[in-house]
Amino acid sequence: MTIKTEYAFKGIESKWQKHWKKIKLFSADLSKYKNKYYCLMMFPYPSASLHVGHGRNYIIGDVVARYKIMKGLNVLTPMGWDAFGLPAENAAIKGNVRPHVSTGRNITTMKRQLAQWGVGYDWDKEVNSSKPEYYKWTQWIFLQLYKKGLAYKKKAAVNWCPSCNTVLANEQVVDGGCERCDTKVTQKELEQWFFKITDYAQRLLKDLDKLEDWPERVRIMQRNWIGRSEGVRIEFTVVDSDKILTCFTTRVDTICGATYMVLAPEHPWIGELIASAPNKKEIMAFVEHARSESMIKRSQLDVEKEGIFTGRYVVNPINGEKIPLWIANYVLMAYGAGAVMAVPTHDERDFEFAKKYDLPMRVVIDDPESHLEVSAMSGAYIDDGIMINSGGFDGISNKEAMEKIADYMESKNIGKRAVHYKLRDWLISRQRYWGAPIPVIYCDSCGIRQVPESDLPVLLPQDVEFKPHGESPLKTVKDFVEAKCPECGKKARREIDTMDTFVDSSWYYLRYLSSKNNNAAFDSKIADRWLPVDQYIGGVEHAILHLLYSRFITKVLYDLKLISFDEPFGNLFTQGMIVKNGAKMSKSKGNVVSPDDLIKKYGADTVRLYTLFIGPPERDAEWNDRGVEGAYRFLKRLYRLVVDVVEGKASTDESDEDDEQNKDLTRMIHATIKKVTEDMERDFHFNTAISSVMELVNKIYLVMGDKKVITEPVKKAAKTAVILLSPFVPHITEELWSMMGESESVFKSDWPDYDRNILQAEEITIVAQVNGKVRGRFTVALNASEKDLKDLILEDDSVKKWTGGRSPKKFIVIPNKLVNIVM
């Protein structure tokens, strides 16, 4: 071939991108699963176009895929589109462009951008969650959950704009108002579909222990989100009533300090309990007020605690004491039983509330350091201590009392140990158009009926009128709403809610393996062979919801015996954000860096190299346009190096290879292979991998010298640099690889090995410290003995200057590294 002496990236990049397509570099044969490696990147929402921050995710994935291909694995690296969702629908309402049109357009743009980056995928397996051939199976999965009793309907509060007369998603509520008309958003109870993820709370928690290769912080976040706590459920009888109120506490040791009880404003028994209260109206007014302010307001910052006395009393079962029953805004209906035994002396919230309403307090756990007096307390005492005022339990530690009291209550049948979780069921229905229709039908005589599997998919109509106001546009589509009851055949009505897009994304990793299968969501056999995913890569923003939902759906499918693994993702890597001027890249902030211009100016390899070199990939990084120049400079330098090596005069002097410089270079080749391989295998610290190859390149230039003497080690080192860089900068390295006479793609060659024996030089430099301060350096033989070191170093003049020639107190030797002379 003819060699261009200048790095002309334009021709090089398009040439090799075409070549990879031709040789099907990224096509995985699913029937060959022996050395399978499933490399998965979180599939994107098709937004208008990508910026360099998005690119980081795909580039990291591409590096991993290319490296694993070179390691000889059968790599599957598919890509698809999480295409349903709000932005496309909002664009439709605003701009008169139908969601499937705008989505399709965005996908085209993004595919072009991905290709430009040189990121490779097996496009034969592409999925698009908004296509009927995909959402048919999302609906099928819904039906499987429904049949199992894991999908159910109940009333739940939604955000409601009274002016637009419509449901709002949380993202559409801005500062408590409607994003379109600013009207104050209220809460409205509507029938909603839920998945019973709470049935899986314990397993989702326990199996986190199995996911050892997940980042610890993600596991902690999931653990906190699931929020398991152990305690006791206690029954309090209501005085002059047949009602029994149940409450849950994790601090049963404080039960004798319970001086009142509190109900959530949403508690269903309130009406009945206050029916005969003289100030019934006043109480109901408070309850209404508290309920309407719930959710949004209550989840914002600290809300002043407010409450009202019901006029009722309940009996504390442990001591028969009558305590007042209150209603207060700080009690949540959704957790426990919506009722709380209040112990103001040992709970911050109860303390604050009791102070405000002047409720009684009693210390039951004493501070072992200094005796507690209620009148002197300025806050609750929540630490451990010694039991007092608790009848037969006095004198023991509260930890011990927890167990004793729980035992006692269970034996007397007035309480029972229980476990509670913060995790709530997954609300999956959306009053929105651009999502997978929920496949159920309402019949006046038969009730809720599932759409028969043979009738799937329930097609989302395309011809829909988008009006700026109102409910889901589906309501206006007569053909869609009108349906026949699958049971009795009578006229019935179709569900108009669609599914949360998290449902679509909770199973897509299965669909890639059977993307063209029209008879099933996935093929169990193929799934069992290829899953779990070997490496999952994505942003931390999905640390909780997406990953938890995917784990849940996988476990459900496992229980249905459709798959034989119960965790979807083996390794997880969460990459950091790329920020500019200290902020996340976004159009509104105007700090978006588009890859298109950069690629035009410097080429994709430069953008890739800079993105990878910017810092450790799990950390956030600041984008710096000038840094890109540096990456470009290095690639030009690399290109010239190979040109020199290929065109330069080979050394004729055989002694060259024995000279120290060349020996050093040979050692460095092996050290660099070791370093890069370890960074690839360990923690994806590509920044240090790249810097070590830069060092190798610098060394090659040094050894070649001005005369450009091409010795064997120089040739070998240049070739090694090229192959080690190939996963990061695939185009230029392919070009250089072929310039060096290779006929096959660099990705078809084996990843190099290193030789441990060559790594060590026979002479090394050892550092001499006196009292911990560096005072000299000595070249000594490898593994020199302590005696030899003493003889050499203690007699040296520059060291004697600091020791005064006296014999040291201690002589510490760290082999082949350092000695410390302690005077």
Place this chain on the structure above:
RNA sequence: GCCGGGAUGGUGAAAUUGGCAAACACGAUGGACUUAAAAUCCAUUGUCCGUUAAGGACCUGUGGGUUCGAGUCCCUCUCCCGGCACCA
């Protein structure tokens, strides 16, 4: 408030097991090449003291501790980022 993560030169960062702090880059300054510019190459570049130099002292957010030796381990405090947040 609770739970994570972080703080190292002018900048991004490195230091893998407690063993030479600042590798590799960016930027800056000076120089070579050039009519000139770009590109490229060379040199210097943590701070302070020292006229230059030789040399020395000090440096990993703060203060303390363990150790022959601490960016790394332990305790205290400050600030920044992320998650959760009345979960009884």
